[in-house]
Amino acid sequence: MSGSTIRTVTTGAASVADALADLPSGAEEEHRHGAGEALPPQSAQRGPATDCTADSAGGLTFDLRLAGTDAGAGGEDAGLLLRRRPDASGETEEVRLPLTPVQDAEPGTLRAALPSTVRLTEGRWNVFLVLAGREPRRLSPGVNDLRSLVDRVPHENRGWLGVRIPYATKHGNLSVRAWMRWPHAEAGALRMRDGALELDGRLYGGEVSATARLEAWPRRGPAEPVVADAAGAGGDRREFAAVLPFAALAGGRLWDLWLRPADGAEAVRVARILDDVPDKKRIFTYPAQPVARDAGQPAAAGPAATESAAVTAKPYYTLNNDLAVRIDRAE
Template identity: 50%
Template sequence: MAFGAGNPSADCIADSAGGLTFDLDVPGHSAADAAHWSAALVLRRRGADAVESPEEEVRLPLTPNGDGRLRAVLPSTVALPEGRWDVHVACGEAPAQRLVPGIADLRSLVDRRPGPSTSPLAVRIPYATKHGNLSLRSWLRGPHAEAGDLRVEAAGITGRGTLHRVENPRAWLDGAVLEARCRRAAELVRTVPVTAEGQDFSFTLPFAVLCEEWRGGPEMWDLWLRGGPEGAEEARVARLLDDVADKKQIFTYPARDVAAPYAPAQVGPYYTVDNDLSVRIDERPPVGGR
């Protein structure tokens, strides 16, 4: 039997503020009985022990939705730390049961443009796991640098983005720089200037500056936007404001050949498992294969 087979399903509606509404049927229970038994939608952070870390479990009351079903609401104002959250339903004393995805209305997440605020940006995207269960991917960012159009050219990357969740985007971006930080060695940081227009910014990152210290093998550089008063604030460049929970396999970009000092290399941008923007350097395969 497939994972999740026979489990109750939940329909999900997203709103533009970052909130989610779940509507579901619970076999053996009706909405009319909801007042007489304890029922909750339970979110458990992946890999967390709810007994050891109670803050890693969120319980949302289930109430009749007026249409013969049960409803739970996760407002954008309820803090949900970053990570993957598995969705369960708990009824009375029975063990919590995983939910499977029903109909998902995520239209409000497409091309989402948050309003002005300095509170952290809440992003929650429901998705089906590889076993067919319902989970949420959650982000909580502030400030947030949303990656936009990205063009990969022979010499480097030209990108655009939008800054969110700062009090004065113009002042924050005045003199801001894009930082590429090497995961292999924290002291290796390369910066390029950004051009700002309102809360939008653009940058060009040459591949050559990332290849200067490369000594073979795969090497990753993470992209950050640094600005604010005297460059004291930072924001990870990421793509979060849409309905795609995992962008690594969806938004793919070509790698370009670079004549690096150490050896011929291939360099290109990619999105990480957290939907953050990074750059990968690797050895160029020999012509004709090995």
């Protein structure tokens, strides 16, 4: 295996021109599997535990130790294989990283580096050990050092933001969650009071104008968004803040939150990805808030009043760590 990163794109579509358009240039080799070509098989035997260290720029290093029969196979062709789980179109990608010996470490210790300059398409990437003459094997998670990801500040001169967080799957395998965003609206603190969601955050890759607004779009149906002013109160043109009344969302079920930095600008999905938590939906939970009727609406009587009082709202992070609001009605 060469000393450079190798990227492979596999697609079920007729063309992968669009998928390859954003791949990095330079030292990386780009290959394509044919549309019907099978991916390499996976051995049922799991590989060694792998320690991951993240740097503040977005790079990752993977350290593992080969022992037993694996030790003799850790030659020049030893490598790490990152394989993205297929998307809705069936397309997937692979990135191969060379494994090299680590000096001043135990015999058989190897390291692979995923530089911050190598782009990983947004999604979940499974990690495999590749040894000469053997089938790829999933790796086990070891010790993660992700301290540099906490309160990370992206480099804005790059023109794109790559976030990679290693994690253990429910089956005990090592995977990497990757995001590719630019511009990016990072959610800050969430506060719920007076029947509204108070949100502040920071925009990377753009500026927040005086006409900036937060838009809550219903996930189902063609309805128009609910809009709230989002211009920051201070002098920092990258900060935004908004107050979103829950009563305005009572007519829908799920609402996705977007920041539109200025009139005519593209909306940017509001998310929280600049830390070391790969799946926030289960970690960041918020209490449900009762939704009062709009002040301009007459009070309902009888069963309708009971139904209105049973409506609750709560913000939450989706499986992609995007910010959303859910409206629930008691049966």
